[in-house]
Amino acid sequence: MKILLLGANGQVGWELQRALAPLGELHAWNRELGDLAQPDALLSRLQALAPRVIVNAAAYTAVDKAESDANLARQINAETPGRLAQWAAHTGAALLHYSTDYVFDGSGCAPRDETAATGPLSVYGRTKLAGEDAIRASGCAHLILRTSWVYAARGGNFAKTMLRLAAERPALRVVNDQVGAPTGAELLADCAAHALRSLLLRPEVGGTYHCCAAGETNWAEYARWVIDLAKAQGQALQCSEVQGIPSAEYPTPAPRPLNSRLDCRRFESTFGLRLPPWEQGVRRLLTEILT
Ligand SMILES: NC(=O)C1=CN([C@@H]2O[C@H](COP(=O)(O)OP(=O)(O)OC[C@H]3O[C@@H](n4cnc5c(N)ncnc54)[C@H](OP(=O)(O)O)[C@@H]3O)[C@@H](O)[C@H]2O)C=CC1
Numbered sequence: 001m002k003i004l005l006l007g008a009n010g011q012v013g014w015e016l017q018r019a020l021a022p023l024g025e026l027h028a029w030n031r032e033l034g035d036l037a038q039p040d041a042l043l044s045r046l047q048a049l050a051p052r053v054i055v056n057a058a059a060y061t062a063v064d065k066a067e068s069d070a071n072l073a074r075q076i077n078a079e080t081p082g083r084l085a086q087w088a089a090h091t092g093a094a095l096l097h098y099s100t101d102y103v104f105d106g107s108g109c110a111p112r113d114e115t116a117a118t119g120p121l122s123v124y125g126r127t128k129l130a131g132e133d134a135i136r137a138s139g140c141a142h143l144i145l146r147t148s149w150v151y152a153a154r155g156g157n158f159a160k161t162m163l164r165l166a167a168e169r170p171a172l173r174v175v176n177d178q179v180g181a182p183t184g185a186e187l188l189a190d191c192a193a194h195a196l197r198s199l200l201l202r203p204e205v206g207g208t209y210h211c212c213a214a215g216e217t218n219w220a221e222y223a224r225w226v227i228d229l230a231k232a233q234g235q236a237l238q239c240s241e242v243q244g245i246p247s248a249e250y251p252t253p254a255p256r257p258l259n260s261r262l263d264c265r266r267f268e269s270t271f272g273l274r275l276p277p278w279e280q281g282v283r284r285l286l287t288e289i290l291t
């Protein structure tokens, strides 16, 4: 069985190279081999390969930059995934795709399940939602995994930014009113592999799922947790204070949702999996990058 992985060099894509390897003949394409900004060339390469499964880990993920680069973000996050889905629908291939907590407006404080109304606040969120909609509309066999606050040892993410800033500065100012769950790329890749196996055996499990680590935190608390653990592991960090601030005091081009809590029970029960507490993966991350 041929499996095509797109976005193979991203945080999640890198881990998918490992997690998908035992499922079939894996073709891992980075941007050079499979550029989602060049859909015609991509589609003809796709047609030539004719995979049974497409896993799309490529995305335009620069949330603030997307505000002034909406056309490219839409092409990569929505239009090309829609073309991939149409190809899959025509050929009977399956598509696994990732989406985000940023498809929601973040109102209230209850965790949202898959039936909750969407309402993205940013270009990134709107284009990711449009990508989901295009995949669902295509009628192809698919899994869309909505996740949040992704980190990995390889690639750029908030935890690594905090460690870098904490080495340089005595104090950090970090928002404390956005709540969510940091989720490891390794976990997402492993969940994708398990869910994909189920989909191939039981097509009726196809659909949209929330999939993130268990528990919750806010960005300031997360930063503090990472910095404290790094110090406990012997890192000489200057930073002695993470000051929690409201989002209004940290203006960004793209507004972020305040409530990014996702209810993942449907994913766990459908696939017979358990999503571990976020601290478990972040502890592993620190051991991996610091020792
Ligand atoms: N990062 C996060 O916090 C979250 C991510 N997600 C979603 O999870 C998925 C994986 O994200 P993650 O691994 O963290 O993202 P990364 O930013 O780490 O990786 C994205 C990958 O997409 C690639 N890419 C960008 N543009 C193109 C293009 N035109 N053609 C081909 N590849 C391209 C990048 O290539 P290159 O390496 O060349 O730049 C990069 O390898 C995405 O769907 C994302 O929306 C969901 C919630 C949170």
Ligand SMILES: Cc1cn([C@H]2C[C@H](O)[C@@H](COP(=O)(O)OP(=O)(O)O[C@H]3O[C@@H](C)C(=O)[C@@H](O)[C@H]3O)O2)c(=O)[nH]c1=O
Pocket (backbone or CB within 6 Å): 061, 062, 063, 100, 101, 102, 147, 148, 149, 150, 157, 158, 161, 172, 173, 174, 175, 178, 219, 250, 252, 256
């Ligand atoms: C660097 C920094 C950020 N912040 C704030 C900005 C923002 O509200 C929050 C997180 O910052 P980031 O820019 O890392 O987060 P952001 O890029 O918005 O992360 C998002 O990425 C996309 C791809 C997703 O899909 C989301 O799930 C989420 O992970 O922390 C501070 O308050 N202080 C700081 O020093």
Ligand SMILES: [Mg+2]
Pocket (backbone or CB within 6 Å): 153, 186, 288
């Ligand atoms: Mg690793």
